[in-house]
Amino acid sequence: MADHAQRSTVELKVNGDDQVLYLDHRTTLLDALREHLDLTGSKKGCDHGQCGACTVLVDGRRANACLLLAVAQQGREITTIEGLSTGGELHPVQQAFIDHDGFQCGYCTPGQICSAVAVLDEAERGWPSAVTADVAAADVRLDAAEIRERMSGNLCRCGAYVNIVTAVSAAAKGGA
Amino acid sequence: MKEFGYVRPADAAEAVATTYADANARYLGGGTNLVDLMKLGVETPSLLVDIAGLPLGQIEATDDAGLRIGALASNTDIAVDRLVRDGFPLLSEALLSGASGQLRNTATAGGNLLQRTRCGYFTDISKPCNKRQPGAGCAAKEGEHRNHAILGASTHCVATHPSDFAVALAALDARVEVESPAGTRTLALSDFYLPVGDTPQHEVALEHGELITAILVPAPPDAARSRYRKVRERASYAFAIGSVAAVVVVDDGTIRDVRIAIGAVASMPWRARLAEAALSDVAPSAASFAAAADLELAHARPLRDNTYKIPLVRDLIVATLCELTGVPT
Ligand SMILES: Cc1cc2nc3c(=O)[nH]c(=O)nc-3n(C[C@H](O)[C@H](O)[C@H](O)COP(=O)(O)OP(=O)(O)OC[C@H]3O[C@@H](n4cnc5c(N)ncnc54)[C@H](O)[C@@H]3O)c2cc1C
Ligand code: SF4
Ligand code: FES
Numbered sequence: 294m295a296d297h298a299q300r301s302t303v304e305l306k307v308n309g310d311d312q313v314l315y316l317d318h319r320t321t322l323l324d325a326l327r328e329h330l331d332l333t334g335s336k337k338g339c340d341h342g343q344c345g346a347c348t349v350l351v352d353g354r355r356a357n358a359c360l361l362l363a364v365a366q367q368g369r370e371i372t373t374i375e376g377l378s379t380g381g382e383l384h385p386v387q388q389a390f391i392d393h394d395g396f397q398c399g400y401c402t403p404g405q406i407c408s409a410v411a412v413l414d415e416a417e418r419g420w421p422s423a424v425t426a427d428v429a430a431a432d433v434r435l436d437a438a439e440i441r442e443r444m445s446g447n448l449c450r451c452g453a454y455v456n457i458v459t460a461v462s463a464a465a466k467g468g469a
Numbered sequence: 470m471k472e473f474g475y476v477r478p479a480d481a482a483e484a485v486a487t488t489y490a491d492a493n494a495r496y497l498g499g500g501t502n503l504v505d506l507m508k509l510g511v512e513t514p515s516l517l518v519d520i521a522g523l524p525l526g527q528i529e530a531t532d533d534a535g536l537r538i539g540a541l542a543s544n545t546d547i548a549v550d551r552l553v554r555d556g557f558p559l560l561s562e563a564l565l566s567g568a569s570g571q572l573r574n575t576a577t578a579g580g581n582l583l584q585r586t587r588c589g590y591f592t593d594i595s596k597p598c599n600k601r602q603p604g605a606g607c608a609a610k611e612g613e614h615r616n617h618a619i620l621g622a623s624t625h626c627v628a629t630h631p632s633d634f635a636v637a638l639a640a641l642d643a644r645v646e647v648e649s650p651a652g653t654r655t656l657a658l659s660d661f662y663l664p665v666g667d668t669p670q671h672e673v674a675l676e677h678g679e680l681i682t683a684i685l686v687p688a689p690p691d692a693a694r695s696r697y698r699k700v701r702e703r704a705s706y707a708f709a710i711g712s713v714a715a716v717v718v719v720d721d722g723t724i725r726d727v728r729i730a731i732g733a734v735a736s737m738p739w740r741a742r743l744a745e746a747a748l749s750d751v752a753p754s755a756a757s758f759a760a761a762a763d764l765e766l767a768h769a770r771p772l773r774d775n776t777y778k779i780p781l782v783r784d785l786i787v788a789t790l791c792e793l794t795g796v797p798t
């Protein structure tokens with residue numbers, strides 16, 4: 294059996310900046326962001342894909358950074374909560390979470406917001422969800438039931454769900 | 470987590486050759502199951518062969534109006550694909566009912582079929598588990614087994630297969646295309662998953678290193694109606710405690726074709742062949758559906774804490790078939 298290297302170089306574009314990291318293969322994308330790039334906005338809740346606190350955008354799609362190996366993200370563009378605002382201006386979803394009190398302790402919030410940004414994009418593309426009556430329908434209306442289902446991968450221990458749904462709904466309307 | 474090597478093969482042939490050469494190598498698809506099991510110490514590969522970059526993500530119509538789903542298409546890619554939504558909505562429904570938006574973006578078709586059981590003793594390396602460590606015993610039989618099997622289990626293992634997608638594929642008579650150094654072969658999904666017997670560690674009819682390259686789904690019968698329904702302990706982001714995928718054709722008040730697969734009841738998606746046979750050429754009614762479901766479930770061998778699954782699955786079959794055939798429940 295061949296002896297394999299246990300570390301590799303990986304190039305990522307994180308929030309627009311090129312990063313070159315030399316990492317132990319065991320490093321998850323979440324640990325690379327938090328421990329190696331000092332981007333501690335993405336949170337570690339469960340570390341097993343069960344809570345959504347670590348949600349980031351990978352090539353524009355939301356994913357759980359705790360289950361992604363960093364080495365396997367070679368060449369990908371990663372956006373974290375730190376990368377959503379532009380020139381000091383908050384992303385509309387960030388603003389909506391503030392305007393509608395979409396959080397209490399704030400631990401789940403970076404993940405909630407990254408997830409919500411993707412939810413708006415997915416709805417824009419007409420992607421159905423488990424509560425869409427007809428999966429073949431071309432358009433999606435982001436009503437409360439759709440938002441709850443689409444945001445179900447993000448748990449909130451504080452139970453701020455009611456205001457999270459309001460915030461996402463407001464952002465959806467504002468962005469239309 | 471144990472240390473491991475990592476390679477990114479240039480093509481499928483290299484991926485297969487590399488994995489065949491090393492009994493401790495594993496393919497890395499989306500990693501949503503494998504990385505989790507590595508963190509838990511259940512999987513300890515020495516080498517990960519990352520297949521995510523291989524060009525196996527296409528979803529295409531086949532010449533005979535079927536579907537070819539590349540093994541690396543993400544669960545999202547499949548669920549939102551126009552061909553799938555229009556022609557095979559059962560697959561979209563099943564996929565969308567599983568996991569979360571984040572996980573579906575990462576999870577691949579091949580990885581979904583090969584995901585391991587969620588039995589809590591399988592994932593806890595301090596507990597005896599025949600699937601993880603053959604001969605060690607089965608902690609679930611007398612332990613926590615509310616979501617374990619009622620059909621087809623053995624004294625060696627009572628775990629269920631957790632995939633929603635596989636249940637829908639079973640109802641559609643899907644086939645799995647695999648590549649080995651000897652070439653390409655396809656096998657029916659019903660032959661892909663192995664009965665538990667006394668070897669619960671052998672779950673699928675693949676050799677070590679065989680690569681799933683695609684899933685082939687034949688066209689559903691003309692005028693077929695279909696539905697995937699899933700019951701779980703919370704409204705979303707949870708595994709099934711019972712599910713059904715049904716495809717049915719009614720013509721002139723008579724059932725001409727019916728396929729029923731049930732999930733979260735066995736080590737594999739369970740085709741309810743006895744129920745299907747009982748329903749062929751009969752008039753749809755809640756009573757005939759209930760009688761057919763009872764025939765299938767007469768073979769159920771529930772454990773101490775999962776007898777609830779029998780009425781649950783029975784009602785699920787009846788409600789789904791009533792909905793599809795337009796008869797009152
Ligand atoms: C919190 C949580 C909730 C979930 N809920 C659900 C649910 O409700 N319903 C559901 O169905 N699933 C659910 N899942 C499971 C999820 O669907 C699977 O983890 C996923 O489909 C696995 O795909 P993957 O590509 O990430 O597989 P990987 O983790 O990459 O691989 C899984 C296994 O398959 C092997 N493999 C992968 N691709 C190939 C290939 N092409 N050829 C040969 N071998 C291959 C790997 O070596 C590994 O052994 C959930 C998962 C999590 C973490
Ligand atoms: S049910 Fe199967 S997987 Fe669970 S402990 Fe028993 S042998 Fe292991
Ligand atoms: S930390 Fe990744 S899902 Fe919980």
Ligand code: FES
Nearest residue numbers: 397399449450451
């Ligand atoms: S605001 Fe505290 S966990 Fe969500």
